[in-house]
Amino acid sequence: MTKKADILLVDDDPDIRDSIKLILEANNYEVRTAPNGKAALEELKKKTPDLMILDIMMNTDTEGFDLAYALKSNPQFQNLPIIILTSFLEKVRAEGPDQFQHILGEEWPAKWLFEKPVDSKKLLAKIEGILGGG
Amino acid sequence: MSIELEGGMTNFPEELERRKRIIAEELKDRTLWFVQLRWWVPPSIVAVTVIAKFLRVEFPTVPLFVVAFLMLAYNVVLYVMGKQITDSPVLDINFIQQYTFWQVGLDYASMFLLIHYTGGAASPLIFFFIFHIIFASILLPPRVAYGFSAISAIGMAIIAGAEYLNIIPHHALYFRGRAINLAEQPFHVMVELAFFTASVFITAFSVTSIMKMLRKRIVDLAELTEKVNDLNNKLQSLYAMVQAIGGALRLEQVLKIVTTELATVMNVKATSVKLLSEDHKTLRYASAFGLPQELVEGKKTIELAKSPLNKRIIEGEPYVTGKVSDRDAFQFGEELAKARIQSVLFVPLIFENKVIGILGAYCEKADRFQKADVEFFQLAGGLIAIALENARAYEEIENLVNERSRFMMRVAHNLRAPLAAMLSILEVVKDGYKGELNDEQKEYLRRVDRRARTMIDLVNELLLLSQSRATNRKPIFEAVDIKFIAGRIERTFQDEARDKGIILKISVPAEPLIIQGNPLGIEQMLENLVSNAIKYTPSGGKVEVSMTQSNSGIKIEVSDTGIGIPKEEKHKLFSEFFRASNAKAIEEIGTGLGLAIVKEIVDQHNGKIMVESEEGLGTIFVIYLPLSQEGNKNENRSEL
Numbered sequence: 001m002t003k004k005a006d007i008l009l010v011d012d013d014p015d016i017r018d019s020i021k022l023i024l025e026a027n028n029y030e031v032r033t034a035p036n037g038k039a040a041l042e043e044l045k046k047k048t049p050d051l052m053i054l055d056i057m058m059n060t061d062t063e064g065f066d067l068a069y070a071l072k073s074n075p076q077f078q079n080l081p082i083i084i085l086t087s088f089l090e091k092v093r094a095e096g097p098d099q100f101q102h103i104l105g106e107e108w109p110a111k112w113l114f115e116k117p118v119d120s121k122k123l124l125a126k127i128e129g130i131l132g133g134g
Numbered sequence: 135m136s137i138e139l140e141g142g143m144t145n146f147p148e149e150l151e152r153r154k155r156i157i158a159e160e161l162k163d164r165t166l167w168f169v170q171l172r173w174w175v176p177p178s179i180v181a182v183t184v185i186a187k188f189l190r191v192e193f194p195t196v197p198l199f200v201v202a203f204l205m206l207a208y209n210v211v212l213y214v215m216g217k218q219i220t221d222s223p224v225l226d227i228n229f230i231q232q233y234t235f236w237q238v239g240l241d242y243a244s245m246f247l248l249i250h251y252t253g254g255a256a257s258p259l260i261f262f263f264i265f266h267i268i269f270a271s272i273l274l275p276p277r278v279a280y281g282f283s284a285i286s287a288i289g290m291a292i293i294a295g296a297e298y299l300n301i302i303p304h305h306a307l308y309f310r311g312r313a314i315n316l317a318e319q320p321f322h323v324m325v326e327l328a329f330f331t332a333s334v335f336i337t338a339f340s341v342t343s344i345m346k347m348l349r350k351r352i353v354d355l356a357e358l359t360e361k362v363n364d365l366n367n368k369l370q371s372l373y374a375m376v377q378a379i380g381g382a383l384r385l386e387q388v389l390k391i392v393t394t395e396l397a398t399v400m401n402v403k404a405t406s407v408k409l410l411s412e413d414h415k416t417l418r419y420a421s422a423f424g425l426p427q428e429l430v431e432g433k434k435t436i437e438l439a440k441s442p443l444n445k446r447i448i449e450g451e452p453y454v455t456g457k458v459s460d461r462d463a464f465q466f467g468e469e470l471a472k473a474r475i476q477s478v479l480f481v482p483l484i485f486e487n488k489v490i491g492i493l494g495a496y497c498e499k500a501d502r503f504q505k506a507d508v509e510f511f512q513l514a515g516g517l518i519a520i521a522l523e524n525a526r527a528y529e530e531i532e533n534l535v536n537e538r539s540r541f542m543m544r545v546a547h548n549l550r551a552p553l554a555a556m557l558s559i560l561e562v563v564k565d566g567y568k569g570e571l572n573d574e575q576k577e578y579l580r581r582v583d584r585r586a587r588t589m590i591d592l593v594n595e596l597l598l599l600s601q602s603r604a605t606n607r608k609p610i611f612e613a614v615d616i617k618f619i620a621g622r623i624e625r626t627f628q629d630e631a632r633d634k635g636i637i638l639k640i641s642v643p644a645e646p647l648i649i650q651g652n653p654l655g656i657e658q659m660l661e662n663l664v665s666n667a668i669k670y671t672p673s674g675g676k677v678e679v680s681m682t683q684s685n686s687g688i689k690i691e692v693s694d695t696g697i698g699i700p701k702e703e704k705h706k707l708f709s710e711f712f713r714a715s716n717a718k719a720i721e722e723i724g725t726g727l728g729l730a731i732v733k734e735i736v737d738q739h740n741g742k743i744m745v746e747s748e749e750g751l752g753t754i755f756v757i758y759l760p761l762s763q764e765g766n767k768n769e770n771r772s773e774l
Contacts, residue, residue, distance in 0.1 A: 015555035117557035
């Protein structure tokens with residue numbers, strides 16, 4: 001691998017950020033982190049990452065979704081691969097029609113979704129797959 | 135009561151018109167019936183003539199046949215005109231009366247001719263006049279009946295007189311060659327005519343007198359019938375309203391049904407439900423039927439200061455009626471007048487002694503609303519007030535449920551977040567990112583990991599269960615392909631089963647298995663059952679899932695060759711936090727919520743779950759899910 005892939009990790013939980021960052025870095029990725037949607041946007045503007053890992057519930061219940069949709073409608077970022085990482089997969093599924101109606105009614109903003117706590121081996125395999133065996 | 139009920143008494147011209155119509159309806163039927171009867175007269179004349187000739191009664195035959203032919207001819211004309219009357223959508227009383235006069239006139243002319251040719255005053259036919267007089271007495275005004283009597287008497291007098299004076303020829307009847315010639319005995323003729331005259335007048339008098347009484351009864355009866363119909367309609371309308379209010383409908387729908395129903399049954403142009411604002415200064419339209427759109431959809435608010443009629447209701451009057459021509463009484467009088475509304479009736483919507491709004495009716499007629507309308511309207515107002523309060527209470531409950539749901543979601547998130555973070559950090563250490571660990575350290579960290587994961591499962595499952603119980607409302611049901619879910623279950627568990635040395639076999643029929651249900655719920659249910667089966671089946675065992683379709687539903691069997699459930703614990707199987715003693719012995723950790731969730735989901739689908747188990751041999755869960763939720767009351771109601 002000539003150049004390290006650049007991953008932006010967005011999560012409001014510092015321990016999640018630290019631990020996943022550590023695991024990713026140990027596996028030869030360059031990792032930037034952001035604790036919320038706004039900080040994430042700033043990081044995105046600095047440099048478009050190769051991949052983004054995104055939490056859903058941060059300051060608001062749908063901050064991650066909102067960011068993902070904003071990026072999808074922006075030509076600069078619409079091809080950015082996003083992995084959603086949430087501790088509320090079960091909840092999103094079960095309560096979808098009510099709580100997240102404005103989101104689930106539309107096309108899903110991210111192709112990949114992991115439930116916390118994430119199995120780091122599976123996550124690494126997925127990232128590797130997305131970045132083309134990088 | 136501050137306002138006199140205008141038009142509270144019977145409206146006379148209207149009433150009279152109505153009575154006339156009832157009689158006219160009858161007259162129409164009878165007068166047309168007369169046309170039918172008349173078809174029999176010409177053949178009868180011919181037949182009687184032939185029989186009379188056979189009995190050797192002699193009289194001029196040809197004129198009688200001519201009269202018979204004429205009767206046939208004018209009856210054809212009357213028949214054609216009668217068709218017009220039948221086909222006409224409106225009842226033209228004058229036309230029907232004239233039509234009747236023409237019938238009687240033509241019949242009289244024919245009668246006079248027949249009598250003239252069959253012996254004049256001596257003719258046996260003279261008593262046939264009685265028929266028309268009875269008919270007229272029954273269905274036409276009394277003076278007409280007396281008129282007909284007079285015409286027949288005078289006509290007969292003229293015929294007798296003219297024949298006697300030889301102004302017209304006398305055609306005597308001959309019986310077996312002998313003339314029955316009364317004309318030669320003027321006194322006899324006069325007496326006969328006098329009695330004939332008396333007979334027709336007495337007939338007219340008695341029948342009209344009886345009819346006067348009967349007619350009144352007919353009208354009373356018709357009125358009563360109308361009143362009963364009206365009451366019946368009102369009752370049905372009230373019933374429809376009660377049903378609407380009792381049904382689990384949205385308030386908007388209830389009010390829409392109620393306003394439409396009321397407008398129809400009261401036969402008014404428009405109805406409205408207006409609600410009082412918090413500050414008691416304005417009203418807004420909550421629902422309306424038939425009112426101008428700019429009033430209702432424009433969301434105009436009615437200011438009590440500008441609307442004296444509304445103000446009086448809010449201040450406690452039991453009802454008010456008003457004329458739109460009195461423009462000062464209305465804030466939107468112009469709009470109402472433009473919609474051709476002339477009179478209004480307002481009653482309060484009262485709940486717990488407080489006026490919460492106003493029910494209004496609007497009519498295109500002036501002074502339309504009478505005592506019965508007011509009473510009925512107040513009744514309807516009572517029902518609507520209940521509906522409004524129901525809706526408010528329901529809304530509050532819904533808010534509470536939502537609040538609780540949001541709270542539970544937050545709690546679960548906040549319980550899970552530190553656990554997830556903990557596990558994430560643990561993984562860093564456990565997987566050796568911070569330096570190699572010895573086996574003992576690894577084993578202890580594995581235990582920490584397992585307990586933390588159980589904790590997360592517990593939070594998940596508690597959340598699921600509380601969600602499902604917090605809302606009585608069912609999740610939206612859709613067509614669920616159970617075969618598809620079976621495929622997913624197989625993929626989810628095949629590795630786990632293989633690793634544990636268990637055969638996992640899922641058999642489904644060739645045809646699709648579609649039911650109406652909640653796909654996430656059904657998948658969760660199967661996940662829980664299969665996961666349990668694998669967990670409690672020792673290596674070398676077998677877990678089987680089979681699905682079959684019957685006429686009314688789908689049967690799912692999940693069987694294993696596992697440890698089974700102790701008989702004495704079976705009854706507790708589906709209760710929360712229950713774990714069988716032999717299960718605890720194998721796997722210390724478990725939430726005890728898996729089967730409670732399965733039960734919850736089966737119930738949600740109106741299904742059944744049964745369990746057969748033999749300790750040490752295995753367990754079979756049999757689930758039956760109906761194909762659709764039709765006939766399920768709750769579901770139907772929420773879809774109305």
